[in-house]
Amino acid sequence: MKNRLENKLSMKLISVGDVEVGKSCLIKRYCEGSFVEDYITTIGIDYGVKKVPFNDCKVNINIFDLSGDDDYKPIRIKYYKDSIGVLMVYDINIKATFDSLSKWEKEAEKNGLDLTKCVVVVLGNKTDLKKREVKTDVAKEWAKARGYKFYESSAKSGFNVNDAFKFLFNGMFNRTVENRAKYLYWIN
Ligand code: GDP
Ligand code: MG
Numbered sequence: 705m706k707n708r709l710e711n712k713l714s715m716k717l718i719s720v721g722d723v724e725v726g727k728s729c730l731i732k733r734y735c736e737g738s739f740v741e742d743y744i745t746t747i748g749i750d751y752g753v754k755k756v757p758f759n760d761c762k763v764n765i766n767i768f769d770l771s772g773d774d775d776y777k778p779i780r781i782k783y784y785k786d787s788i789g790v791l792m793v794y795d796i797n798i799k800a801t802f803d804s805l806s807k808w809e810k811e812a813e814k815n816g817l818d819l820t821k822c823v824v825v826v827l828g829n830k831t832d833l834k835k836r837e838v839k840t841d842v843a844k845e846w847a848k849a850r851g852y853k854f855y856e857s858s859a860k861s862g863f864n865v866n867d868a869f870k871f872l873f874n875g876m877f878n879r880t881v882e883n884r885a886k887y888l889y890w891i892n
Contacts, residue, residue, distance in 0.1 A: 713884075714764040715876045716786055720808040721793035722801040723772040726829040729859035730793065731769055734869045739860050746771040748779040758877050765789075765873060777811075785816040789823050789876040791868075796828040796856060799837040805846070823875030824852040825868050832858040 719727040728746050733739055735754050750769040755762045768787070770780045792808060794801040805826070812819060826847040828838060840856060847854035853871055857864040 713758075713761075713877070713880055714766060715788050715880050716766045716768065717789035717791065717872070717876065718768045718770055718783060718787045719791040719793065720770055720812065721772055722795075722798075722804050725772070725793045725795040725798075725801050726859045727772070727791065727793045728769050730791070730827065730829060730857065730865060730868075731767060733859045733862055733865045735767075737862075739862075745773075748776045749783055756873050756877075763877060765876070781811065781815040784812050787817055787822060788880055789825075789872050790817075790819065791825055791827065791872065792852070793827045793829050794838070794843075795830050796838045796843075797830055797833050797835040802828070802838045802843060802846075809850075820851070821879075823872055823879060824850070825872045826852050826854045827864075827868055828854075828856040830858060830860070831856050831863055832860045 719731060721727055723745075728750060729739060731750075731752070735752065746769055748771055750767075752767045752769070754765045754767060756765055757763075768783045770776075770783060790812070792805060794805055796802075809819060826843065828840070828843050843856075844854045853868075853875075855864045855868045855871075857868060859865065
């Protein structure tokens with residue numbers, strides 16, 4: 705039963721966080737293994753599909769990389785619904801971007817996403833820059849209190865990027881399989 709379900713799996717991931725914290729670069733680092741200093745600003749949303757192998761099957765992860773710019777809010781808010789994974793990013797060198805995380809939670813919830821049903825990974829990005837304004841423990845506690853997984857990362861050096869995505873995808877996969885199994889049980 706599990707293998708048959710995995711073959712058909714398609715899952716939705718969104719990225720949220722203030723502008724310039726590194727959301728697009730983190731996704732690029734994970735998907736392509738590269739980093740660019742002058743990465744083009746996300747206009748509205750960037751969309752891509754990543755095929756990830758799980759137990760010999762390839763699962764489609766639909767990635768919706770949302771712009772943090774409020775000019776694009778009317779576009780962005782259409783993409784929250786039906787996500788199963790959330791990448792929530794701030795810049796450890798700019799406290800305001802950490803303080804914004806609760807604003808991003810509210811926007812997601814207000815637009816149809818129940819975060820308690822999602823796998824949420826919080827990333828404190830840009831650890832390669834040495835101008836830290838957010839203490840690790842403070843952010844870790846914030847994430848833990850909400851049941852979110854926490855890492856610090858660098859899209860530039862690649863630090864923790866694979867681990868974070870691996871955790872996210874595994875969690876999304878397990879949750880989707882559980883949900884499908886429940887659904888199939890119900891319709892049978
Ligand atoms: P987004 O608006 O959150 O999608 O941010 P981007 O991914 O477009 O990145 C914004 C800027 O931050 C770009 O100039 C990137 O090169 C830079 N950047 C992203 N991640 C890192 C990182 O881990 N370290 C450093 N030093 N710069 C980064
Ligand atoms: Mg972007």
